Amino acid sequence: MKNILVIGGAGFIGSHTCLVLLEKGYKVFVFDSFVNSSTNALKRVLEVSKLKNKKKDPFLKIYNGDLLNKKLLQNTFNDIYKKHKFLDGVIHFGGLKSVAESIYSPISYWRTNVLGTINLLEIMSRYESKHLVFSSSATIYGSSKNSLLKEDSELKPINPYGNTKLTVETLLDDIFKSGRKEWHLASLRYFNPIGAHFSGLIGECPIGIPNNIFPLITNTALGLQKELKVFGNDWPTKDGTTIRDYIHVMDLATIHTRVLEHLISNKPNYLKLNVGTGKGTSVLELIKIFERVNKVKVPYVYVNRRIGDKCSLVADNSLLISKLKIVPKSSIEDMCRDGWKWKKLNPNGY
Numbered sequence: 274m275k276n277i278l279v280i281g282g283a284g285f286i287g288s289h290t291c292l293v294l295l296e297k298g299y300k301v302f303v304f305d306s307f308v309n310s311s312t313n314a315l316k317r318v319l320e321v322s323k324l325k326n327k328k329k330d331p332f333l334k335i336y337n338g339d340l341l342n343k344k345l346l347q348n349t350f351n352d353i354y355k356k357h358k359f360l361d362g363v364i365h366f367g368g369l370k371s372v373a374e375s376i377y378s379p380i381s382y383w384r385t386n387v388l389g390t391i392n393l394l395e396i397m398s399r400y401e402s403k404h405l406v407f408s409s410s411a412t413i414y415g416s417s418k419n420s421l422l423k424e425d426s427e428l429k430p431i432n433p434y435g436n437t438k439l440t441v442e443t444l445l446d447d448i449f450k451s452g453r454k455e456w457h458l459a460s461l462r463y464f465n466p467i468g469a470h471f472s473g474l475i476g477e478c479p480i481g482i483p484n485n486i487f488p489l490i491t492n493t494a495l496g497l498q499k500e501l502k503v504f505g506n507d508w509p510t511k512d513g514t515t516i517r518d519y520i521h522v523m524d525l526a527t528i529h530t531r532v533l534e535h536l537i538s539n540k541p542n543y544l545k546l547n548v549g550t551g552k553g554t555s556v557l558e559l560i561k562i563f564e565r566v567n568k569v570k571v572p573y574v575y576v577n578r579r580i581g582d583k584c585s586l587v588a589d590n591s592l593l594i595s596k597l598k599i600v601p602k603s604s605i606e607d608m609c610r611d612g613w614k615w616k617k618l619n620p621n622g623y
């Protein structure tokens with residue numbers, strides 16, 4: 274049985290990934306500061322995992338700590354090695370993720386996202402196993418002008434959040450090229466993860482007022498806000514609204530475990546992979562599908578474009594499919610149905 278450390282495992286993507294790891298029989302160790310997440314997410318993960326496998330107790334151990342506290346992180350590694358002998362891999366979701374906030378607080382974004390990752394890499398470099406999957410983002414790309422984004426498309430982040438993601442990717446490049454080529458690394462460039470586990474027990478739980486489209490749609494459908502503001506209907510797209518590549522969070526979670534398994538069973542490498550479906554959906558299409566699948570209304574109004582928004586961000590996911598032999602399988606309908614189930618069952622989150 275393999276031991277996997279999940280940094281930021283209580284967050285939206287992290288919690289779904291922990292569930293997939295437990296279902297696959299891994300021992301999961303979560304290191305999380307819980308500044309932006311809840312321990313209840315992990316209680317739910319255990320609950321759901323037990324529902325599926327009644328015979329075997331899932332192994333999930335929680336370490337409450339911040340990546341900036343290097344001593345605590347070192348103690349966590351020491352504890353895992355002392356009690357479990359080996360750590361097979363690390364999946365790193367730990368970081369701050371609001372674009373708007375990053376513009377107001379660039380220093381805290383650089384400190385948490387870059388310095389925090391440096392602390393992790395320094396500690397990992399002292400151990401034999403050097404397998405790391407890093408949460409990157411499609412936000413590091415420049416504009417796509419309606420074509421699909423490939424991994425070698427122009428990289429041009431336009432906000433501090435994106436800058437920190439690209440900086441860590443560059444750091445991983447340098448580390449991979451250094452010394453004895455002993456690192457097994459992957460940066461996963463997520464497009465737009467939405468949806469929730471189909472049970473409705475695990476889902477996205479943003480603290481405060483959400484910024485991203487999907488929690489805003491579910492809030493509107495529930496009547497928590499009067500209407501959804503659609504940022505512009507004058508974009509050069511089929512219906513004038515912006516286009517994104519939405520991916521089901523469970524597909525994303527499965528892809529993390531597959532990437533880690535790929536790293537573990539192959540020679541040292543550094544993979545940079547787009548993680549999207551390759552299909553673009555406009556904001557208007559997303560609203561309409563959500564309304565149709567869930568039989569609810571999402572009132573909306575058009576407002577001005579949001580500063581810094583891009584017209585279209587859609588993945589060319591051919592590298593992901595050829596390397597991993599995995600195709601994200603869920604439809605927008607699945608994402609809307611599962612995400613709405615979570616929201617209805619948990620209107621106030623965890």
Ligand code: UD1
Nearest residue numbers: 372410412484485486487489502503504515517556581582
């Ligand atoms: C945003 C971030 C991106 C981050 C990602 C995941 C920006 C510019 N980009 O991506 O860096 O990796 O979240 O956290 O913030 N929309 C509306 N009305 C709303 C909210 C959104 O019309 O109230 C539209 C946006 O214009 C966009 C689409 O919905 O076209 C998706 O928006 P959002 O969920 O915020 O994701 P991104 O902007 O793609």
